[in-house]
Amino acid sequence: MMELRLKPKVSGLSIPLEAEVISPDVIAGKTLREVEELRVYHGNRAERLGEYFEVEGEVAAEPGEQLIVVEGDVSWVKYIGAGMTAGKVVVKGDAGMHLGSKMSGGEIIVEGSVGDWAGAEMTGGLIRIGGDAGDLLGAAYRGSPEGMRGGCIFVEGSAGYETGTGMRRGLIVIGGDAAPFTGAHMNGGVIFILGRAAKRLGAQMKGNGSLIICLGEVEELLPTFVYDTTYTPTFMRIYLKTLSEKLGIKRAEEYIGRPFRRYRGDRAVGGDGEILVVERG
Amino acid sequence: MPVYRSVVCPFCGCLCDDLEITVEDNRIVKVRNGCAISTSKFLHHHENRVENPLIDGKPVALEEAVKEAAEILKSARRPLIYGLSSTECGAIAKAIELAELIGGVVDNTASVCHGPTILALQTLGESKCTLGTVRNRADLIIYWGCNPLEAHIRHLTRYSAMARGLYTSGGRKDRYVVAVDVRETRMKRVADLFLKVNPGGDYELLSALRAVVRGYGLDVDEVSGVPRDVILELAERMKKSRFGAIFFGLGLTQSEGRHMNIEAAIGLVADLNHHTKFVLIPMRGHYNVAGANTVTTWQTGYPYAVDFSRGYPRYNPGEYTAVDLLARGEADAALIIASDPAAHLPYKAARRLAEIPTIVLDPKRSMTSMISRVVIPTAAAGIEAEGTAYRMDGIPIRLKKLMEPPEGVLPDAEVLSLIIEEVMR
Numbered sequence: 001m002m003e004l005r006l007k008p009k010v011s012g013l014s015i016p017l018e019a020e021v022i023s024p025d026v027i028a029g030k031t032l033r034e035v036e037e038l039r040v041y042h043g044n045r046a047e048r049l050g051e052y053f054e055v056e057g058e059v060a061a062e063p064g065e066q067l068i069v070v071e072g073d074v075s076w077v078k079y080i081g082a083g084m085t086a087g088k089v090v091v092k093g094d095a096g097m098h099l100g101s102k103m104s105g106g107e108i109i110v111e112g113s114v115g116d117w118a119g120a121e122m123t124g125g126l127i128r129i130g131g132d133a134g135d136l137l138g139a140a141y142r143g144s145p146e147g148m149r150g151g152c153i154f155v156e157g158s159a160g161y162e163t164g165t166g167m168r169r170g171l172i173v174i175g176g177d178a179a180p181f182t183g184a185h186m187n188g189g190v191i192f193i194l195g196r197a198a199k200r201l202g203a204q205m206k207g208n209g210s211l212i213i214c215l216g217e218v219e220e221l222l223p224t225f226v227y228d229t230t231y232t233p234t235f236m237r238i239y240l241k242t243l244s245e246k247l248g249i250k251r252a253e254e255y256i257g258r259p260f261r262r263y264r265g266d267r268a269v270g271g272d273g274e275i276l277v278v279e280r281g
Numbered sequence: 282m283p284v285y286r287s288v289v290c291p292f293c294g295c296l297c298d299d300l301e302i303t304v305e306d307n308r309i310v311k312v313r314n315g316c317a318i319s320t321s322k323f324l325h326h327h328e329n330r331v332e333n334p335l336i337d338g339k340p341v342a343l344e345e346a347v348k349e350a351a352e353i354l355k356s357a358r359r360p361l362i363y364g365l366s367s368t369e370c371g372a373i374a375k376a377i378e379l380a381e382l383i384g385g386v387v388d389n390t391a392s393v394c395h396g397p398t399i400l401a402l403q404t405l406g407e408s409k410c411t412l413g414t415v416r417n418r419a420d421l422i423i424y425w426g427c428n429p430l431e432a433h434i435r436h437l438t439r440y441s442a443m444a445r446g447l448y449t450s451g452g453r454k455d456r457y458v459v460a461v462d463v464r465e466t467r468m469k470r471v472a473d474l475f476l477k478v479n480p481g482g483d484y485e486l487l488s489a490l491r492a493v494v495r496g497y498g499l500d501v502d503e504v505s506g507v508p509r510d511v512i513l514e515l516a517e518r519m520k521k522s523r524f525g526a527i528f529f530g531l532g533l534t535q536s537e538g539r540h541m542n543i544e545a546a547i548g549l550v551a552d553l554n555h556h557t558k559f560v561l562i563p564m565r566g567h568y569n570v571a572g573a574n575t576v577t578t579w580q581t582g583y584p585y586a587v588d589f590s591r592g593y594p595r596y597n598p599g600e601y602t603a604v605d606l607l608a609r610g611e612a613d614a615a616l617i618i619a620s621d622p623a624a625h626l627p628y629k630a631a632r633r634l635a636e637i638p639t640i641v642l643d644p645k646r647s648m649t650s651m652i653s654r655v656v657i658p659t660a661a662a663g664i665e666a667e668g669t670a671y672r673m674d675g676i677p678i679r680l681k682k683l684m685e686p687p688e689g690v691l692p693d694a695e696v697l698s699l700i701i702e703e704v705m706r
């Protein structure tokens with residue numbers, strides 16, 4: 001992969017920068033000069049990417065060959081990697097809202113934390129977040145019926161409110177704690193929570209194989225989720241092994257062979273989704 | 282001594298349109314039919330007025346204040362226009378025009394009251410009717426997280442529990458009334474059934490009701506402090522009613538769960554419509570907050586939290602809402618119209634307003650006018666200026682002009698037009 005480095009020239013802007021151009025799809029095939037000239041938006045002013053970042057390194061011919069490394073904290077930059085289809089973006093710090101939203105392929109690695117709406121409505125690709133995620137991770141945008149439709153998000157830390165709202169397909173793994181309403185309106189897809197799951201998990205979840213797996217403690221389930229059995233699902237072994245091998249979450253293997261309590265719901269919407277909670281002990 | 286009849290009251294979302302107001306020497310001296318809030322507001326209308334346009338607290342000519350306002354807005358990168366719930370629709374339309382022109386964000390106070398309601402309505406749709414229909418038909422009325430006895434005083438007698446209508450000629454005795462709240466309010470005395478729900482437990486209770494209405498049993502003894510039997514009975518009563526209505530307020534929209542609470546309520550009402558006729562109506566506070574949402578929607582496609590920074594409207598509550606924009610320190614200038622955010626917004630947001638150049642258009646002095654760089658007095662809509670306002674159920678009603686504003690004072694819409702002209706110059 002060809003590596004292009006973006007070094008922030010400023011730190012902590014109070015008005016965030018909208019820079020969906022920080023994406024292999026936009027940058028591949030351009031010259032360094034052209035990259036510097038790419039349009040970014042600071043409030044109501046359109047400006048050059050080069051005003052905010054030093055641009056160096058190499059540009060690839062194809063997005064799939066392009067690696068973009070953002071060197072430093074860019075919690076003030078929105079839309080990094082939004083809509084990308086291939087290639088790789090690495091952020092060596094925090095990133096702002098809408099990171100990787102609507103992306104369909106490629107990989108984004110954020111070493112720090114991300115703002116709200118990361119991976120919203122994504123359809124493919126991988127997002128790895130070293131720190132915490134804000135609210136509405138992998139969620140549906142307002143007014144839109146479906147959230148994440150494919151791909152994978154792994155947050156090492158905690159995730160905010162309404163993670164995976166309206167999720168249709170794909171996988172979200174939360175290494176830390178999950179805030180209330182995780183998996184609300186879920187209609188497919190899988191969410192793993194390794195830390196503590198807050199209340200209102202899977203609220204208004206419909207079914208379609210929607211699955212929330214809690215490996216940690218659960219604060220409280222809605223009265224409209226109903227317990228049906230305790231069992232040791234065979235597929236869990238494959239899932240946990242995959243988490244360990246593909247995403248490097250070694251502690252997932254500790255849960256292999258452990259029984260799970262199964263709850264179905266959300267009956268408030270006549271739903272048939274499942275929440276699996278590992279048996280303590 | 283002119284007496285105006287069928288005056289519309291511009292003080293809450295009920296927009297009662299049967300007031301009689303006597304004006305003497307350009308001052309309101311008598312109010313008939315108004316509630317305590319309305320009467321007091323009308324009678325004290327002349328007090329506490331902003332007398333002159335001000336820049337940094339010093340009186341200036343209107344042209345100068347308009348020029349300064351235009352200068353501030355033009356040079357800002359992230360200007361915010363906010364308020365709009367206590368003015369008429371013409372002014373709201375002008376405010377949106379200005380927001381587009383300066384590439385700013387326009388938000389109204391719905392974002393701190395019924396914004397969650399709108400989010401939920403956008404997700405699930407809405408089963409609604411006019412207040413007149415409730416008055417004429419409803420035999421089951423539920424007040425959830427709201428207290429009309431304190432906030433919408435004539436609601437009960439004009440439109441809901443006590444009102445006598447076409448098919449409810451017995452008034453109160455033709456209806457079954459339920460109130461749900463986290464603490465015992467005076468509504469307990471009005472209601473046939475009062476449910477005290479644990480704080481933050483509304484979502485669970487609504488979900489449980491939904492499941493029961495759908496025909497499922499309940500495996501738990503109580504939900505959020507309400508016993509199972511009571512829930513089963515209420516669900517049955519809802520299904521058996523001829524026409525049911527749920528009115529809800531900030532107790533539901535601003536408590537834990539926010540828009541998800543409203544989604545649960547909408548879902549419940551939708552499910553009930555498989556059995557009978559049921560509607561849901563938000564208790565809107567400021568008299569034209571519903572108009573602010575309506576006008577913003579017809580002009581931009583979105584009801585509040587609209588950002589024009591990229592030249593076209595974008596919508597995202599939480600990102601472009603005034604509180605968030607201010608608390609994050611993003612807004613670098615603000616124009617406040619007919620609202621007092623310095624007094625009502627959370628501390629961090631209010632403090633930001635004091636740090637940036639703020640312009641306020643208001644008939645009266647307020648906390649916000651005290652911290653603003655530019656203050657422009659305006660004529661009060663519904664008293665000194667005409668205009669249209671939307672009632673809480675979405676019915677547009679024409680406001681009357683009862684008297685002349687103080688000399689040289691213009692309505693909001695005209696001041697905004699002057700600012701627009703100056704920005705375009």
Ligand code: SF4
Pocket residue numbers: 290291292293294295296297314315316317318319433434435436
């Ligand atoms: S209920 Fe509201 S609209 Fe009616 S008179 Fe009182 S304040 Fe005015």
